[in-house]
Amino acid sequence: xxxxxxxxxxxxxxxxxxxxxxxxxxxxxxxxxxxxxxxxxxxxxxxxxxxxxxxxxxxxxxxxxxxxxxxxxxxxxxxxxxxxxxxxxxxxxxxxxxxxxxxxxxxxxxxxxxxxxxxxxxxxxxxxxxxxxxxxxxxxxxxxxxxxxxxxxxxxxxxxxxxxxxxxxxxxxxxxxxxxxxxxxxxxxxxxxxxxxxxxxxxxxxxxxxxxxxxxxxxxxxxxxxxxxxxxxxxxxxxxxxxxxxxxxxxxxxxxxxxxxxxxxxxxxxxxxxxxxxxxxxxxxxxxxxxxxxxxxxx
Amino acid sequence: xxxxxxxxxxxxxxxxxxxxxxxxxxxxxxxxxxxxxxxxxxxxxxxxxxxxxxxxxxxxxxxxxxxxxxxxxxxxxxxxxxxxxxxxxxxxxxxxxxxxxxxxxxxxxxxxxxxxxxxxxxxxxxxxxxxxxxxxxxxxxxxxxxxxxxxxxxxxxxxxxxxxxxxxxxxxxxxxxxxxxxxxxxxxxxxxxxxxxxxxxxxxxxxxxxxxxxxxxxxxxxxxxxxxxxxxxxxxxxxxxxxxxxxxxxxxxxxxxxxxxxxxxxxxxxxxxxxxxxxxxxxxxxxxxxxxxxxxxxxxxxxxxxxxxxxxxxxxxxxxxxxxxxxxxxxxxxxxxxxx
Numbered sequence: 001x002x003x004x005x006x007x008x009x010x011x012x013x014x015x016x017x018x019x020x021x022x023x024x025x026x027x028x029x030x031x032x033x034x035x036x037x038x039x040x041x042x043x044x045x046x047x048x049x050x051x052x053x054x055x056x057x058x059x060x061x062x063x064x065x066x067x068x069x070x071x072x073x074x075x076x077x078x079x080x081x082x083x084x085x086x087x088x089x090x091x092x093x094x095x096x097x098x099x100x101x102x103x104x105x106x107x108x109x110x111x112x113x114x115x116x117x118x119x120x121x122x123x124x125x126x127x128x129x130x131x132x133x134x135x136x137x138x139x140x141x142x143x144x145x146x147x148x149x150x151x152x153x154x155x156x157x158x159x160x161x162x163x164x165x166x167x168x169x170x171x172x173x174x175x176x177x178x179x180x181x182x183x184x185x186x187x188x189x190x191x192x193x194x195x196x197x198x199x200x201x202x203x204x205x206x207x208x209x210x211x212x213x214x215x216x217x218x219x220x221x222x223x224x225x226x227x228x229x230x231x232x233x234x235x236x237x238x239x240x241x242x243x244x245x246x247x248x249x250x251x252x253x254x255x256x257x258x259x260x261x262x263x264x265x266x267x268x269x270x271x272x273x274x275x276x277x278x279x280x281x282x283x284x285x286x287x288x289x290x291x292x293x294x295x296x297x298x299x
Numbered sequence: 300x301x302x303x304x305x306x307x308x309x310x311x312x313x314x315x316x317x318x319x320x321x322x323x324x325x326x327x328x329x330x331x332x333x334x335x336x337x338x339x340x341x342x343x344x345x346x347x348x349x350x351x352x353x354x355x356x357x358x359x360x361x362x363x364x365x366x367x368x369x370x371x372x373x374x375x376x377x378x379x380x381x382x383x384x385x386x387x388x389x390x391x392x393x394x395x396x397x398x399x400x401x402x403x404x405x406x407x408x409x410x411x412x413x414x415x416x417x418x419x420x421x422x423x424x425x426x427x428x429x430x431x432x433x434x435x436x437x438x439x440x441x442x443x444x445x446x447x448x449x450x451x452x453x454x455x456x457x458x459x460x461x462x463x464x465x466x467x468x469x470x471x472x473x474x475x476x477x478x479x480x481x482x483x484x485x486x487x488x489x490x491x492x493x494x495x496x497x498x499x500x501x502x503x504x505x506x507x508x509x510x511x512x513x514x515x516x517x518x519x520x521x522x523x524x525x526x527x528x529x530x531x532x533x534x535x536x537x538x539x540x541x542x543x544x545x546x547x548x549x550x551x552x553x554x555x556x557x558x559x560x561x562x563x564x565x566x567x568x569x570x571x572x573x574x575x576x577x578x579x580x581x582x583x584x585x586x587x588x589x590x591x592x593x594x595x596x597x598x599x600x601x602x603x604x605x606x607x608x609x610x611x612x613x614x615x616x617x618x619x620x621x622x623x624x625x626x627x628x629x630x631x632x633x634x635x636x637x638x639x
Binding site for chain 1: 542544545546547549550553590591592593594595598599627630631633634635
């Protein structure tokens, strides 16, 4: 690595005048300076110690004349890469710290790989010889140059990405799609849970009239009969207590309410209820005879 | 006793109870305007030995109502205002050192009464609440090393203010379950409020010592009690004679069961809710002059028995549902008002 400053330009004019007028001691110093100034030219004649390919090397305090320099733009064929680490003024010239590394073995002049900052060629620069060596033996075969290959059948990576993207979007749409309520496909389920009040009521009434209705189902029958009248009289929105109170006062509904009370809730008495007569009107009740059900959900 | 005679005695006893109830209601009506439903709930709690939680803003005559009921039936009445610094010993009682005898003596707290009004129960610390609720459940308390039975009848009527919730300790579901009924009081109707104001304007002043004080509604009831503890005991026995049909039991079971599978309810009603619903329905039937229960009793009491025993899930609360609206949905489904 170069540690000594490389003065590659002629000494400035004021300095030369000083040398002529100073005392012998000063002349000795100037003589030493002149020797130092001449030394880089001797270095530039012979390349510096060889540096292996790819290893960075540094040249510090090198004074180059003219406007500021920058490395030339790199191409694939550039055998040596230069980076300017630092620039300082040095009289009318500039002092540089350079870092370079070789890509191809050989002897190079770094000055050829520099240009002016405004893009003009760097003329009048002294040589900056460097030598790049290779650790590989001579005659090393270079790797085969890459060749373009035909794309695979489906178009390769890009087509694959498109397919994956489409599938992902399809999945997202499927997830965000509003779901419909699951359709009951099991016939037994449909039979077990009728969807309308009329369908629910008819078997209960028939079984009660034939005496086959289990006792546990009497409560269901009572509620179904009460709601028949709630729907007929449009009392769906009333509270259950209010609705029943109104049914008791209604001339058509109150007999049913009274009879149900005697049949299902009063302690057993001699006044028996004729169940067949009571339930006959509801045996073949049709859905349209009942009012609409309450569908909305309250908050 | 032959069945016919037993039936006659039972009928006579029921008729006597109904007269007693009418007298009590009319006496209360002299002091408290309206609030028929609250009076009914109080009587239900009294006749079934359950406890009652009243939720309502201040000024709805809760204390007046309970005090009047106690005076009407000649019951011991105590009122405790629950506060944050109340201690269990303040309500249960404690042992104190008698300096004359140098021995510890038990001083019983206000819990030893027939009717206890626990005002603003949610303002007390949980340890006080649990001391009270334990006494409500077991009807006995332990002071020092001695266990004391509470007087019979023993009824706790607790109040809660639903508005001011800062600095309160909300009763957890397990403790709320101890209350047979939780009734939410509402403001009186305009006509009732007009009557309240008219009565208040006519109160005047009462001369006392050398001065006078303004008369309050508490001074209105000057007559003695219209019923005795014996009447109350008879009413409690009559409640047990009220017939409950299998169909009614099925209604209760199905309704309670619906709360356990409803999609908006996280915690459904316990079997205790079913028991409370049946017992309260019996008492309501008697108050309405019947010796058998009907579905109206169930529907009338469902809110007060079930609402405080249900806990809505997060989704329901996020949707802005209330316990009352979910119970209404549930009753509609129960009564087949909505198609499935």
